[in-house]
Amino acid sequence: xxxxxxxxxxxxxxxxxxxxxxxxxxxxxxxxxxxxxxxxxxxxxxxxxxxxxxxxxxxxxxxxxxxxxxxxxxxxxxxxxxxxxxxxxxxxxxxxxxxxxxxxxxxxxxxxxxxxxxxxxxxxxxxxxxxxxxxxxxxxxxxxxxxxxxxxxxxxxxxxxxxxxxxxxxxxxxxxxxxxxxxxxxxxxxxxxxxxxxxxxxxxxxxxxxxxxxxxxxxxxxxx
Amino acid sequence: xxxxxxxxxxxxxxxxxxxxxxxxxxxxxxxxxxxxxxxxxxxxxxxxxxxxxxxxxxxxxxxxxxxxxxxxxxxxxxxxxxxxxxxxxxxxxxxxxxxxxxxxxxxxxxxxxxxxxxxxxxxxxxxxxxxxxxxxxxxxxxxxxxxxxxxxxxxxxxxxxxxxxxxxxxxxxxxxxxxxxxxxxxxxxxxxxxxxxxxxxxxxxxxxxxxxxxxxxxxxxxxxxxxxxxxxxxxxxxxxxxxxxxxxxxxxxxxxxxxxxxxxxxxxxxxxxxxxxxxxxxxxxxxxxxxxxxxxxxx
Numbered sequence: 134x135x136x137x138x139x140x141x142x143x144x145x146x147x148x149x150x151x152x153x154x155x156x157x158x159x160x161x162x163x164x165x166x167x168x169x170x171x172x173x174x175x176x177x178x179x180x181x182x183x184x185x186x187x188x189x190x191x192x193x194x195x196x197x198x199x200x201x202x203x204x205x206x207x208x209x210x211x212x213x214x215x216x217x218x219x220x221x222x223x224x225x226x227x228x229x230x231x232x233x234x235x236x237x238x239x240x241x242x243x244x245x246x247x248x249x250x251x252x253x254x255x256x257x258x259x260x261x262x263x264x265x266x267x268x269x270x271x272x273x274x275x276x277x278x279x280x281x282x283x284x285x286x287x288x289x290x291x292x293x294x295x296x297x298x299x300x301x302x303x304x305x306x307x308x309x310x311x312x313x314x315x316x317x318x319x320x321x322x323x324x325x326x327x328x329x330x331x332x333x334x335x336x337x338x339x340x341x342x343x344x345x346x347x348x349x350x351x352x353x354x355x356x357x
Numbered sequence: 358x359x360x361x362x363x364x365x366x367x368x369x370x371x372x373x374x375x376x377x378x379x380x381x382x383x384x385x386x387x388x389x390x391x392x393x394x395x396x397x398x399x400x401x402x403x404x405x406x407x408x409x410x411x412x413x414x415x416x417x418x419x420x421x422x423x424x425x426x427x428x429x430x431x432x433x434x435x436x437x438x439x440x441x442x443x444x445x446x447x448x449x450x451x452x453x454x455x456x457x458x459x460x461x462x463x464x465x466x467x468x469x470x471x472x473x474x475x476x477x478x479x480x481x482x483x484x485x486x487x488x489x490x491x492x493x494x495x496x497x498x499x500x501x502x503x504x505x506x507x508x509x510x511x512x513x514x515x516x517x518x519x520x521x522x523x524x525x526x527x528x529x530x531x532x533x534x535x536x537x538x539x540x541x542x543x544x545x546x547x548x549x550x551x552x553x554x555x556x557x558x559x560x561x562x563x564x565x566x567x568x569x570x571x572x573x574x575x576x577x578x579x580x581x582x583x584x585x586x587x588x589x590x591x592x593x594x595x596x597x598x599x600x601x602x603x604x605x606x607x608x609x610x611x612x613x614x615x616x617x618x619x620x621x622x623x624x625x626x627x628x629x630x631x632x633x634x635x636x637x638x639x640x641x642x643x644x645x646x647x648x649x650x651x652x653x654x655x656x
Binding site for chain 1: 407410411412413414432433435436438440442444446447448449450451455458459460462463464
């Protein structure tokens with residue numbers, strides 16, 4: 134049964150997944166071309182100096198993309214469930230409801246994970262050809278919160294979409310936007326969020342629980 | 358007598374904290390019967406189905422399906438129930454073939470042939486997306502999936518919504534053959550009473566806040582009557598006044614009309630007591646729709 138549920142989720146999200154993957158590769162290529170152009174003009178040392186002295190990661194172009202992909206994937210996956218209250222069909226399937234929702238969320242998480250890992254790997258492989266692994270590690274740590282923002286954005290979007298009433302959707306959307314803006318979008322300094330990574334991961338787990346709350350409220354009849 | 362498939366006891370529900378939809382609603386659906394829940398818009402038909410399927414927590418009362426409380430229904434029990442949501446909603450992002458494969462994984466008694474038999478009649482390609490189909494075609498997909506599921510209980514919420522007469526007829530005929538041949542229990546609602554007349558064994562007719570009658574269609578058509586007589590005397594007296602058992606009287610032109618469960622002899626006595634001479638009193642043939650209007654009124 135779980136393979137059928139995963140297939141259903143894949144059918145809803147595959148277009149956004151491939152679009153996100155292509156965009157991620159294009160953005161990674163753009164970041165690499167930009168670094169290449171700097172190297173050709175000023176030499177590779179200028180890249181190292183920029184990173185060491187100015188805390189510039191050289192991959193800022195990636196910042197908002199994982200979040201955008203997370204939100205788009207959440208909408209693509211959960212909006213069809215709420216349109217015409219199709220969620221009733223899903224909850225009527227002979228499969229434990231909460232396990233089913235966990236499986237749906239896991240599918241989205243895995244898709245975001247795959248896109249993130251591929252983009253990170255492309256950038257990391259290129260960076261390793263031009264800089265010391267220590268600097269590559271710093272670049273990856275700088276990017277990590279952006280990818281975590283993708284997961285968090287996805288979880289928030291899923292919980293918001295699965296709510297049965299617009300009132301609750303708005304009540305969830307306001308803190309979601311505030312948290313994302315506060316946590317991820319304020320500092321462009323390299324590895325600025327290192328000490329907060331654990332908190333961000335815990336936050337993602339907590340936000341995942343919100344989706345289950347949305348389902349419980351839906352089953353209690355809180356629907357527009 | 359075997360345990361009812363659906364058992365509802367003292368169900369009470371309101372719109373939020375406001376108007377009461379119904380209070381102390383109780384009914385049973387016996388095994389192998391087709392029961393239609395009939396009522397005007399807003400009387401709580403879909404609400405009842407939402408409660409039964411676990412999408413709405415009732416404010417009071419208890420519902421059991423196959424002896425199991427709906428609040429703790431096991432997935433195995435859900436597998437025994439086929440559900441049609443109002444508007445024939447299905448996973449529109451799937452194709453004809455994908456949706457069949459998807460559902461087949463969940464239901465142990467899945468009958469693929471029943472689904473494809475219906476799909477072949479629609480002349481649709483297995484790769485056609487449900488989102489590109491007409492409302493009538495989608496209704497057949499939903500019906501095909503229900504037949505293939507081979508469930509013991511079918512719960513159908515307003516199956517006729519949005520369907521033209523041809524598709525409504527097709528739906529009714531297929532469902533009737535299937536339910537009778539396989540001894541299925543069906544609990545259904547529809548706002549088009551005509552469609553149900555040939556299909557249902559029993560009916561519950563609801564008004565705002567209460568059940569007006571719960572009986573077999575045969576008994577209803579035998580015991581409930583529409584009478585007419587010619588009235589020339591100006592203003593028709595209130596025949597319903599004083600617990601007469603006569604309901605929903607009307608006067609159109611010279612023809613007076615009322616409905617009742619009383620036998621003819623008692624009706625004549627009541628009319629005489631009201632000072633009316635009715636030599637042409639006539640019991641008129643009725644359809645289920647006439648009986649429904651007779652019970653619920655036209656407004």
